[in-house]
Amino acid sequence: MRHWGSPVTPELALAELFLGPTPVEQKSGLCSLLPTGTASATVDTSTTPATVTVPYSVKTIQLGLDQIVCTTVAALSATDHPTDARGITVTTPDFTFGPTTCTF
Structure with a gap:
């Protein structure tokens, strides 16, 4: 888990996720099944359940x-x-996936 000095928003957490693991995280065995880069994901909490919109195709993010x-x-x-x-x-x-829950 990364620690930030500022409050964490869902968008900030997703932006960090799409940057991929840091070198230190990689050395400790963490990896990502997502494309790395500067994806711009949005989170709409006005819907029930909340909706995350990502700019990648289903084939790219499915894993x-x-x-x-x-x-x-x-x-x-x-x-x-x-x-x-x-x-x-x-x-x-x-x-569109879901609604779906965290299975970790």
């Missing part, structure tokens, strides 16, 4: 879906946003 879901749920919990028992919905340009 890392749990990483997106678990990161979002943890960030929502850290910012006192209620999370729906059903989890969250993840939307890509070509598919």
